[in-house]
Structures are given as C-alpha cells and as structure tokens.
Amino acid sequence: MEALSNKRKVLEAKPLNFWERAYLPAIVKGLGITLKHFLFTKAVTVSYPEQKREFSENFRGMHSLKRDEHGRERCTACGLCALSCPAEAITMISAERKPGEENLYREEKYAAVYEINMLRCIFCDLCEEACPKEAIYLDGDIVPSDYLRKDFIYGKDKLVEAPLNQ
C-alpha cells in the first residue's frame, strides 16, 4: 500500500550487544547523570511564604475596593459585578448615603455590605471589567490560606483600600 506521507520511518530492532545486556555500563552512566544533578544543579524550588515568584504585570490576585482622589469609596453598589460574576461569588447590600457622609462615599448609594467568597471566586477579572465606577480591581496578592470556610468570605474590612491619609 502506498504510504500517505513520506514520514514513515522503518526502525530495525537491533539485538543488544553483550555490554548492553549486562546492564552495568548503562547503570554506571545513569549514576553519573544523577550524581551530576546531586552535585551541581541548583534547586529550582521557591520556598513560598519567604520567597515569592515574580508575578506578571496583569496577574489577578485578591480584589481591592478602590477609593477616589479624596479618599471616598467609589463603589455605588450597582450590582453589575455580582451580575457578571460567573462563579456567583459576590454579594452586597446597598444603602443610601446620609447627609454628612459625602466625605465617605462618592455616590449617593453605597455598599453597606460587600462580600466576596474567595473559595468561589475564579479570579476571572469580569467584575473588574463590568464595574462602571472603576471601583474594584484584582490587583492584590495571592489570597492567603485559612482553616475555616467562613473565614474565606471577605467583607469590606479586608477589601476596601486603606484611607488616603493613613
């Protein structure tokens, strides 16, 4: 039968010669290779909490809720981030801004409760893209480990950026 391509290569199985059948030269060669690794190759391990691998520029880590140039929370609790979230990790309760709170919240409506379940979150960046107020960015670090599931639901205390003058 005509071969479909010219890529076929006929291999002939050569019988092993005496030294190949005796294993030992090959074993000695192998021992040499492993010893080379033992003595000379540096470990590639990154000891994580102490050392960190360098992240790429657009690495997506923990979320942060941003403040504007006057230190006011940008989030207006429109719920677009929660709607866009494919993992349904975001939930919020909105509240109306009272008179006198203009230095705290930029918009008239703000998020009284804003929670992200870090175990559900897939760090896809869709909340960041959906946000009309540029209030949420995934510019943080890796989410640290914890012991209890409830401790992975991050509220505003962990998400909102630190105030400007502190």
Add this chain to the structure above:
Amino acid sequence: MGTTDIIVKLILIVIIFLISLVIAMYSTYAERKIAAFFQDRVGPSRAGPFGILQPVADGTKMFLKEEIIPANSSKFLFIVGPSLAIMTACIGSAVIPWGQTLQIGTYVLDLQVTDINVGILYIFGVVSLGVYGVMIGGWASNNKYSLLGAIRAASQNISYEIAMGLSIIALLMTTGTLSLKEIAAQQHGWHWNVVYQPLGFLIFIICAFAETNRSPFDLPECETELVGGYHTEYSSMKLGFYLFAEYINMFISSAVMATLYFGGYNFPFMHSLGLSSNWVTILGVIALFAKIFFFIFFFMWVRWTIPRFRYDQLMDLGWKTLIPLAIANIVLTGIVMTLFK
C-alpha cells in the same frame, strides 16, 4: 567472664542499639534530602534548621496516629509481624567489629559485642529470619495485596540469599575464616577483599539490595501494583517499625559490606601516623562509619537512578545470572588459589 565484662558488654549493646536507631532515623531524613537533591529540589526544610528535626516530627506523628487492626486479621500475628521485623533488624549488629580495642586504664575494651567464630553464618541466619516479619505481617493482614507483597518478599529473599551465600563462599576461601573480626583484621593495609573479589563484591551488593528490599528490587512494596505491599493494612507505629526495619537493615548490610569487602575499621597508613593505639581505634571507628555512610548513600543514589525491575526480570537476574556467576566466581577463585599458592 566477670561482672565488669557483662556490664561493659551491656553498655556496648545499648550504645550500638541506640546508634543503629539514630542512624535509621536520620536515614529517613537523608533519604528525603538526598532524593530532593537528585531531583533538583530542596527537601524537608521546615522542622528546625535545614529540616534537621524532621525525623523527630515524623516519629511523633507515627506514634500519635490511630492504630487500626483489621477486623478479619489474625490479631496476634498482625502484631508479631512488625515486632519480628524490627527485632531481626536490630540483632544483626551483634557480630560486627566496630573497631579494634580501647585501653582504658588496665581494662581492654573490645569494640565488638561478641566475636563468635561463625559470624557470617550468624548474619545470614538473621537476614533470612528477617523475611518472616514481612511474611507473617503480610499474611496476617488478610488482604490480597499484602499477601502478594509478602509472597514476593519471600521468594525474592530466598532466591537472592543463594547467590549471596555463594558469593560469600568465594570470599571465605580466600580469608579462611568465618569470624568477622578476623576478616577485618586480615584486611590491614591495602589488602581489602574487594581487590581480590571484585566479582564477588558485585554479586554481594546486588543481593544486598534485594535482601533489604531496596529499589530497584523493591517489589514487595511496589506501590503501582500492590498499593503498599505487605504493609498495606498497617498504620501507626507498626507501620513505622516496618519502615524503620528497612533502614536498620540497610545500615547493617552497609556495615557488613564495609567489613567484608572494604577493610572494616582499617584505613590507609593507620600505623604510620605515630598515634597511640586508642587514637588509631577511634579513627578506625570513624573510618568504618564513613564507609557505612558511603554505602547508605550508595543505596539511595541507586534508588533515585534505576527504575524498578519487573518480577520476571528479577527472577531471571537472580537465578539465571547471579547464581551461575557466583558459582563461576568460586571456581575461578579456586583455580587462582591453587595456581598461586
């Protein structure tokens, strides 16, 4: 034998026992660390500086684990298995000459627990007892994987003991004694037996790998086929004893190899340094341990280099290659001895 002798021997036994346990403990650490270096990793590094306390943590963990005895197992034998394994591993060190004599005041301390005139046979007896621990434990678990592992261990040990014994016979022909102390003393200077018995040493070291169930002959605990092998059903410190026994066996067989073939406590220029005999003895002990550590390292080095043999390949190698080679070695040794006597 006076009371002092008995007390001194007891102290020596305790010290040797402790040393072999500590070495077995740190062999687990060394194994993990060496494996890591061979694979370009770091290895255990969290418990203490460089992870030096890792064996302590592992041991504590082993003791604190839940102890499970399977309902349908033979309970007595289930406990006897690991006990036998660790006991036979520990008593092998009794006949190894750790050094020459120490002179303390007027008392002459012999650094060997007992110099019986059938030392090598004793070692062989203990080694062949070792398989009972594995066999009983594997059978008592009432688990097919354990039983298969145990059967593998038994047949492997029996096959390789023959080749090992035959390789020793050639050695005995040249040394003319079974006492390990005399064999060690004969190798004074550069008369190491490995020079006269290279083939015998090769066969012996291959068989030692098989006897200690070390890779590439670790079929009794072959994870890919048998879950955990003979210790599948074991947990807690009973599992720890099996793992410990393996490392003690490795230590003892390294000591035997160093004594039989690599001059034991002898080291080059030991009597031209002009030191007192006590210092020579201490240096000799250090030399012996250096050789032992090299062999332990070699065990690990081979483990992280060579893949595991298939079972038929193992039997092929044992029966069709090593035994004929060992017999040929005996014949060759005989011819050379008659010609050059």
